[in-house]
Amino acid sequence: MRVSVSRAVSVAVLVLLAGLTGCDDATTGSSQEDVQTDLQSGGVGASLAAPSADSAGDMIVGMMDQLSSPNPAVVGGVAAAMLPSSCPETFELENGISGTCSVSEAGVATFTFGGTALIGGDEVEVSGTLVATPAENQPESGSAWTLDFDATATGSRGSATWSAFGTVTLDEADQVVDFSFTFNKTVTPAGGATIAVTVIVSPTQFELIVNGPRGGVVRFLLDRETMTGTVTHNGNPVATIAIVEGCAHIDYVDGAMQDEIVCPGA
Numbered sequence: 001m002r003v004s005v006s007r008a009v010s011v012a013v014l015v016l017l018a019g020l021t022g023c024d025d026a027t028t029g030s031s032q033e034d035v036q037t038d039l040q041s042g043g044v045g046a047s048l049a050a051p052s053a054d055s056a057g058d059m060i061v062g063m064m065d066q067l068s069s070p071n072p073a074v075v076g077g078v079a080a081a082m083l084p085s086s087c088p089e090t091f092e093l094e095n096g097i098s099g100t101c102s103v104s105e106a107g108v109a110t111f112t113f114g115g116t117a118l119i120g121g122d123e124v125e126v127s128g129t130l131v132a133t134p135a136e137n138q139p140e141s142g143s144a145w146t147l148d149f150d151a152t153a154t155g156s157r158g159s160a161t162w163s164a165f166g167t168v169t170l171d172e173a174d175q176v177v178d179f180s181f182t183f184n185k186t187v188t189p190a191g192g193a194t195i196a197v198t199v200i201v202s203p204t205q206f207e208l209i210v211n212g213p214r215g216g217v218v219r220f221l222l223d224r225e226t227m228t229g230t231v232t233h234n235g236n237p238v239a240t241i242a243i244v245e246g247c248a249h250i251d252y253v254d255g256a257m258q259d260e261i262v263c264p265g266a
Contacts, residue, residue: 030216032257035233038212042231043241043248043262045195045210046220048158048187050243051120053199053206054224055095056162056183060149061176062093063111063130064168066101069143085109085143085174097126107134113151120246124155128162135167142171147181157246157264158189166201179203189264205229 030038067085087101087109099113114127128151135144149164166181183199198209201224208220212233220241222229227243231250242249247263 030214030233032254034212034214034216035238036252036257038210038214038216038218038233039231039239039250040260040262041195041213042208042210042218042220043250044189044192044264045187045197046208046222046241047120047243047246047248047262048160048189048195048264049183049185049197049199049208050206050220050222050227051246052124052153052160052162052187053183053185053201053208054227055117055119055124056149056151056164057179057181057201057206057224058095059093059097059113059117059126059151060130060147060164060166060168060181061179062095062097063091063099063101063113064132064145064147064170064176064179065174066091066111067103067109067132067143067170068174069170087111108132109145119153119155120157120243122155122157122246124153126151126153128152132168139169142169142177143174144169149181156190158187158192160185160187164201192264 066087069085085107086103090100092098096117097113097115099111101109101111103109109132111130117124117126131148132145135146138144145168147166147168151162153160162183162185164181164183166179168176169178171177181201183201185197185199186194187197188194195210200207205221205223210218212218216233219232220229229241230237231239231241238253240251247261249261251259
């Protein structure tokens with residue numbers, strides 16, 4: 001992997017980070033070389049996983065918005081959460097994904113989907129399934145669901161498998177009002193080695209967790225709208241990051257470490 005370098009990266013800092021000095025990390029005992037190697041690998045994973053997790057989250061929300069709960073007034077006042085929802089046999093999302101949907105007698109909704117989506121500026125072929133099961137504990141109004149999501153994605157920058165579980169809450173109008181997904185993703189940059197990434201997605205942010213080749217645990221906390229955030233290595237703040245045009249711009253807190261840009265396939 002070739003790494004290009006830039007010392008003029010402008011990044012929105014979400015958390016005030018403490019500066020690092022010296023060759024070793026006093027908290028983790030990691031050398032600058034360990035930190036940099038782990039972040040280079042993790043940055044490649046993040047540059048692929050962050051935009052795809054963002055898009056996958058939007059896909060899940062878009063599909064869950066297809067569900068319609070029964071109207072209690074029409075069914076004799078029975079709580080809507082006690083009755084199976086319905087969904088259109090076919091659907092099409094705004095991001096180029098379309099598919100089919102069915103609901104079982106037990107109220108379990110199954111979506112099968114596929115298509116070409118624009119993810120991080122790259123056209124990506126996506127296919128998969130989403131199974132939504134009514135949660136055991138339902139709200140007084142609206143509905144709550146547990147999710148099982150599996151998909152594959154392939155584009156010019158690499159390929160990925162997405163496996164996620166989580167929860168979604170719909171309001172009385174059957175619109176998604178809250179969610180939390182945990183993705184276990186494997187990403188394979190074009191011409192590179194496969195990287196395992198865990199991504200926790202909420203409505204406003206996501207956290208990416210990568211085990212680096214030097215053994216460090218790298219965590220990226222990113223704002224979903226700006227794709228900017230902070231990075232820790234074994235729990236110690238080490239950098240800020242911005243995902244720009246499919247590349248990770250890493251700005252190290254330690255002034256002795258050279259800022260850099262890492263890109264899949266570079």
